[in-house]
Amino acid sequence: MKIADQCLADDLSTQAADRSRPKVRPAMHPAIERFLSDEKLVFSLVDGLGSPLNVIFPRQIEETIGRFERVYKDRQLQGTIFYTSKPNKSHALKKQASTTKVGLDVSSEGELKSALTSGFHPDRIEATGPKNIDYLALCIQQNVLINVDNFAELKQIVRMASYSPKGRKARILMRLDGFEPGRVKFTAQDSAFGTPVKDAPAIIDLLVEHKDTIDFHGFSFHFNAGDYIRRPPAIEACLQLTFRCIELGLTPSAIDIGGGYRIRYAACQDEWNTYVEELKASVLGNRDSLTWNDSGLGYYREDGVLKGAPNFMEHYHKNDGHEDFASVIDTPLPAFDGYSTARIVSDNMFELHIEPGRALLDQCGITLAHVNFDKQSILGQQLSVLDMNRTNLNSTQLKLMTDPVVIYRNLDRKPADKGVMYVGNLCLTHDMIQYHKTFPEFVPQTGDAVAFINTAAYQMDFAEAHVLEQAIAKKIAVIEDENGALRWFLDELYNPMAIAGGIKP
Amino acid sequence: MKYEHITDLIGNTPLLKIPAHVHGLKNIDLYAKMEMMNPFGSVKDRIAWGIIKDDIEEIQAKGKTIYENSSGNTAKALQVIANMHGVKTRLITYLAKVDGVKDIVRMLGADIEEVLGGSECFDPNDPNDPQFLIAKMVKDDPEKNYFPSQFTNPKNPDVHYRTTGKEIVDDLKQVDFFFGGLGTSGSTLGAARRIRDEGNPDLVSVGVCASKNDFIPGIRSLDQMWESGLFVKENYNDFVYVDSGESVDAMMDLIRGAGLLCGPTSGASYLGALRYLEKLDHELTEKKNAVFIACDRVEWYTDYIRERRPQLYGLKMKPGSLRAFEFDAGASKERFTVKVDKAQAWIDDENPLIIDVRGNLAYKMTTIPNAINIPWELFETMIDAADPFPKDRPLLLVCPVGEKTSRYAAYLQTRGYRSFSLDGGILEWRNASCRLVKVS
Known part of the structure; x- marks a missing residue:
């Protein structure tokens, strides 16, 4: 890969793009660039471990967490940044996160068990999602903070918590939705999550009634990326309800404003x-x-x-990740005399919890695949058929629109003038990896490797399946050692504590 | 010159030659079409009046309400015209980003409703999109509602064809380049078409766009232009992208160099013109004429400009002020802090004036006994400007975690106060289970 393929500078005055062959080069951390430029290593890994192969860069997460922590510190805020385990199953990432101060947000009984084995103490774990009885019971037994979804769940917790050892209360947050728009209009969006805010008085009554078994920490909500307009009224409502609870003798100490902070996928x-x-x-x-x-x-x-309307997300934002978060908590709240969320939370000594699932995984992983062969589609479109399938790069909502980086085995390749589309290995009329055309220099051919960048969040393993008994991608973790050499581990064998302590050879 | 109606003053705006030493072009004369000289202050006066003047009598007679998708210059012009004719308006728009303009529109008596779409992008199918909302309302009761629809009404470019374009050709005869910001695309389309029709078929017309995640009032990104019903890409020879900060810089060049008190959107068009023309200038062998639109005035954009170029407001630091105070948090902290475990005894001995600098809401919920409340915004102004406390009584300053107040305490000591910060702030005080009280 040549450096010319990278677009690092974001200079508006660069020469005009070739509009006939438009490119969307991915934003790439230098550590990923460095890995991909070691072509021998890349080929030996994907040849030796099989295609597709997910490569995790666990140390990136420390950098990103550090930037979020700085936002807290600059505003004198207390509270927990919860790393969300849902967007990626990697043990390496979870273990790396466990060595920082973040909490962990789990959303199933399986994730909770895996969190406990990855080194997270229960008091650092928050349980979200719709919960079955076993998941709830384990949360109560382990004293995990439960983000309660609804009334029925709350009542189940009340009944089970009364069997806890004496004096130990179930720690809960209460997730709300259906906030009133306030000054700005928006059409209500339906959601399967949370409890309608209009039911809050009844919930508060229940919390007051059961304050001997329930330790109420505060209210929570979560909106998806880009949903800025609904946040200030939601934060206002949660804060107002928090003050109401204090007046009624409860001791809420936190507000949880969820995640939904964006990633910059495109370089330019x-x-x-x-x-x-x-x-x-x-x-x-x-x-x-x-x-x-x-x-x-x-x-x-x-x-x-x-x-x-597009069915892909914006791939470029001026403010992403921690900056996006900062702008949310710095927005003035009209119901609080124009004070910002950060100010109200800090002044009142509340804790601010966030769950930046996608944003913490920025630049944490890539997905590599072999090219099986190249061919023309029936209508003459140039295809590059990869040894992976749509479940290996599949997201809940986002289509990845950045160009993959192609690593050619040799340059004896025909030019890709008319563009290329990537197809997968499923025995279907079209198993598209991407639904749009990209314009690499040459047509990727048998044995070449293709790397999709920034796939750690929701893409690489969220929906992976043994469909048609095709391979599920292996995961490896790649780090740079103290001498600057690249080292790789099977994902589950990566142990950041042992490496940092110099114990692991 | 005598006039009967203010609307008679719309149009026939001057064409100002920008001094060559300001723009630096050798072979091109660059002119500003001074649309800011329109009576209500912008290029939008033309279309607001141009679109509704034929219908205004019927609007009046039937008591219709005028709806429009704007809280900027179009809204302002429409509101003035509506006021004069005793007609009601309702302006429905995305959350307005220039408060200065919006404030004036409100002051004129407009009813502005701000909406926000579910998606990040401009989305014509989004039921929350203003254009969609208005079209639906108007359709529900066409006898009572009137929608000029600046984004889709062909009268918009037509007005510019009949007036703006004609005026430019009449004044300049030969026009080689024409630059305008892309918003509804009415002015650039209409004026350029007229210039071509009047014998300059080789006119180069260039649309100036904002970058997608940037914001320049009245200008959109090229990407968004596809959804404007008027936009015809083929009628432009090229497009130039400009950044909002650089546009403000260019605007300042016009203000300071040419005395043209235009706003940031004019700066953007000027910058777009320079970007485009600089590349051609040295290759030209004969003199060429270029025109850009100076669409409105600078005055209502002060907040917008401050956000992008705060240095223009010359916030100088007064020596000896809090702002100028360089605070070394690490250095001999014990000189200006009181530790929580010793605080109660110290308070009992010294009887300090305890000042909680958190917000008033937080203070009322819980504070240290006997504390008074001066939120830090006020506190900073007070201590910067004057000596508001007795110097013989100790001060104990309290904030959430003791960071802000350490700086205040250290600063006030340089001014001769016996000032101290509660180390770790009220959070540390609470964690140590010291007594807190509710004020109310």
């Missing part, structure tokens, strides 16, 4: 803009198609005008 604003512009132009018929079967990725043409 200009490249990202250009790709989306060209995509729209293609849907309007002003250029050759950029999507599989001309599907448009959510856009369509109606009466000559573009309609629809």
